[in-house]
Amino acid sequence: MTHAPRRPPGQTPTAAGAAGNPDRFHEAFSQFPGGAYVCAVSDAAGDVVAEMPVGVVPLALEAPRVLLVLHTGSPLTGLLAEQARCSISLLAQGQEDLVRRSAAGQVGGEGTWQHSPTGLPVVDGAACWVECEVTQTVVDGELTLVSANATDVGLAANAHPMLSYQGGYGAFLPGLLSVAPASGPEPARRVAELARGPIEALASELRVECGVFAYEDWHTVSVAVANHSPAARRTRLGYRIPVIPPLGIQFVGSPGSGVTEEEWLARLGTASQTEAALVREQLARVRERGWSLMLDGPLSVHDLDQLVSDYTNPEHTADDEAALLAAIRAMAPYHEPEELLDTELYDVISLSVPVRSPAGETLALLRVHELPRQASGYEVHSWISLLQEAAQSVEQRLADERLTLTTPPPT
Numbered sequence: 001m002t003h004a005p006r007r008p009p010g011q012t013p014t015a016a017g018a019a020g021n022p023d024r025f026h027e028a029f030s031q032f033p034g035g036a037y038v039c040a041v042s043d044a045a046g047d048v049v050a051e052m053p054v055g056v057v058p059l060a061l062e063a064p065r066v067l068l069v070l071h072t073g074s075p076l077t078g079l080l081a082e083q084a085r086c087s088i089s090l091l092a093q094g095q096e097d098l099v100r101r102s103a104a105g106q107v108g109g110e111g112t113w114q115h116s117p118t119g120l121p122v123v124d125g126a127a128c129w130v131e132c133e134v135t136q137t138v139v140d141g142e143l144t145l146v147s148a149n150a151t152d153v154g155l156a157a158n159a160h161p162m163l164s165y166q167g168g169y170g171a172f173l174p175g176l177l178s179v180a181p182a183s184g185p186e187p188a189r190r191v192a193e194l195a196r197g198p199i200e201a202l203a204s205e206l207r208v209e210c211g212v213f214a215y216e217d218w219h220t221v222s223v224a225v226a227n228h229s230p231a232a233r234r235t236r237l238g239y240r241i242p243v244i245p246p247l248g249i250q251f252v253g254s255p256g257s258g259v260t261e262e263e264w265l266a267r268l269g270t271a272s273q274t275e276a277a278l279v280r281e282q283l284a285r286v287r288e289r290g291w292s293l294m295l296d297g298p299l300s301v302h303d304l305d306q307l308v309s310d311y312t313n314p315e316h317t318a319d320d321e322a323a324l325l326a327a328i329r330a331m332a333p334y335h336e337p338e339e340l341l342d343t344e345l346y347d348v349i350s351l352s353v354p355v356r357s358p359a360g361e362t363l364a365l366l367r368v369h370e371l372p373r374q375a376s377g378y379e380v381h382s383w384i385s386l387l388q389e390a391a392q393s394v395e396q397r398l399a400d401e402r403l404t405l406t407t408p409p410p411t
Helices: 022-029 075-083 096-103 186-194 196-206 261-266 273-289 301-312 318-334 377-401
Strands: 037-042 048-051 055-059 065-071 085-090 113-115 121-123 128-140 143-155 162-165 168-173 176-178 209-215 219-227 240-242 292-295 348-356 362-369
Touching: 037 075, 037 121, 048 075, 065 075, 065 085, 065 128, 075 085, 075 128, 085 121, 096 301, 186 196, 186 209, 186 219, 186 362, 186 377, 196 209, 196 219, 196 362, 196 377, 240 301, 240 318, 261 273, 273 318, 292 318, 301 318, 348 377, 362 377
Parallel strands: none
Antiparallel strands: 037 048, 037 085, 055 065, 065 143, 085 128, 113 121, 128 143, 162 168, 168 176, 209 219, 209 362, 219 240, 292 348, 348 362
8 A cells, every 4th residue: 555745845736836926935045044254355456355255055075065056257266266165254242244245345444354364354252163175166057166275273261153044144043043233222122933833924025125123322223134025135124324314213202211201202303393393293102102213315226225334334423424314314204194085006115113012112113115106005004904913813812921111311
């Protein structure tokens, strides 16, 4: 007697399987966790050439080896063919900014590198690094597969590695897979953990980027990201955005943040009466509606992201800060529109709703980016409803845990 093989969970029989639906492969492959790596060499001029590889497979054989997958035709693959050696650094928790810059094609920078004993560049502060000698290279279309012997390693003390999982990056702690960095209040970190499923589901359904933003020292900080947008060229993980009107509006008046309305409005600086009145109106709308929205304005999404990216860099300059503050002021009228008409079309840059504790304190925000342009007001309202449902599911889990907020107010 023979039996048909058991079908894996979730698989449905079709004539062509999943071959005709690349999204199914993307969804399935995103379930495989991996490390966040940087592969690097130095060119003839001594400059570092680096990229985040498509994949790295360390093999703990009798003679340790590494399989490396790179983009064919990249500057790094050309140098590997010449030098036949490279370093691979496994990034550590807290190096989200390097991941974000790498996603934008800006790997490294001043202060990023140190050198291995044989002079190869390795990422400063990485969880570990490996020196490799290339033994074989195989070009397979747009990918280049590299086989290499591991010749030396370095390990950092008390450093947790960063992982890629479900389209986002985060830290692995024993017994916990977390997308939140070490900084930030404990309740916000717990929100990030509990929101993993809801933001992943929402990002997948809408084909957008969905993230968790926490309050920290007069900034909102991106502590978790799920990204399914086909248009996104970078992830916003680790972004730090100053709480200056109209930004941070959903934390105003929350006991957990300690951001009072008076202090928040004072950060407008030398604003005109018209600007101050607009911000007060926006605050009233957000409190009444329970959601916050920013529409397209005089600055492109790309330019805004670049300004925030430059400001988030710990080594940002006074000019970087001034440029971002000027942009915030220029975009202020495009926040919190007075109304959204179902039949009108809108270009929405971001949409946010709060996640509140059982006591009503704002613990974090769920925010979506990379939304389709020229969406009807009816469609925008449907996005708001979906985002609110995701926030409510997290709030229910928080209520079950009876989580309370203990973050001290800003100084």
